[in-house]
Amino acid sequence: MAMTLYSGFVGSGKSYHATFEGIKFADATFGGGWVLANFPIKPKKSLFNFGNTKTRWIFKRNEEFSPRLLIELSREHGWDKKENSCMLIFDEAGILFNARDWAKNKDRMAWIQFFSQSRKFGYDIVFIAQDARMLDRQIRSLCEYEVTHRKMNNWSIFRMLPMTTFACIKYWNGMNARYARGSLSLTVYRKSIADRYDTNALFGYDEKVK
Secondary structure, eight states: OOEEEEEOSTTSSHHHHHHHHHHHHHHOSSSOOEEEESSOBOOOOOGGGTTOOOOSEEEOOGGGOOHHHHHHHHHHHTGGGSTTOEEEEETTHHHHTBTTTGGGOTTHHHHHHHHHTGGGGTEEEEEEESSGGGBOHHHHHHOSEEEEEEEGGGSGGGTTOSSOEEEEEEEETTSOTTTSOOEEEEEEOOHHHHTTBOTTOOSSSOTTOO
């Protein structure tokens, strides 16, 4: 996966798509790995793991993230020994890596250096933002792919679909999405996945804000 940007309007399914991929990766019995994200998920409900809350999903708040922390976690868990060991997800990435303000961040170059070598530490990274331009330009240039999202039920021809369906169109970064042909995949809304993610989570606000 390397570094990928998930973009799309509010309600387009980009966060759901990332959560779905993350849960699938973290919950896999064989061939799975770890997920590190700036949002938590609820434990999987199952009759067979009742009372077992162990998970390979690690939650950290935006203010806790730093290149040093990510490198330490990689070495602690052995992710640096194998590529694709951990899926790192930044929801509302435009807040943490804002195109306007991030240039003033004293840790900016440390982040750029980390992102440019993130594979060596076993990370695949997903940035989620409503628009690519919300992210710092250097981060955008490091993303190998952009996946744009659309809620198909909003299109008149698909309004009769019996389930909520999201179109995910993957482009190689550097190609103009208006002219390039991307690869299409469909993600169907599943309540069991959505129930584990808080779609109303606030990013960039003090915890006291309700």
